Amino acid sequence: MAIAQCPSCNKSISSKHTVCPHCDVELGNISEDELRRLSVRNRIKKQQSITNYSFLALILFLGGFLYMYWQHPVEGSIEMYAAKSAIGIGMVWYLINRVILVILKKKK
Template structure:
């Protein structure tokens, strides 16, 4: 009994399983082409999720800048600190997601 990765969810399972206990994907009778298709679908879904998160982070980042320069909140007010927080959060989140996308492409 060997441990393999499920082609659909990438979780470790036994090679004796006919159905993945994690994602309920039928594994019995899958040839190599179908396994590759499932793995590719998983890759595309992960990449799309990271791209969506990057887009949301970019919106938060740009929204903070837009609010900061259009409303010009008072110095050291809660409004200004919230705006700076949104800018910093959006920027860091965007950079982290871009790094995760690069690492996903390399794997």
């Protein structure tokens, strides 16, 4: 008995399972075409999830920037550190998500 990954949900299952216990996909009589469609569907779901995270990162970045622009916090105050942290974290998070998306799109 070996550990395999379900082609639908990518969770670990036993190689002797005929039906995935996580997503109820029948593994015994699945064709190559269905495997390809499941793989494409999983990749699209992952890309959509990363895109959503990049939007959240962009909102965090813009929130910090706009707070600094409109509120003019005093240098050295907690508000200034929070705004700069939001800008930095949002920017790094956004860039990481975009790199991940490029890598996912190159993998086919």
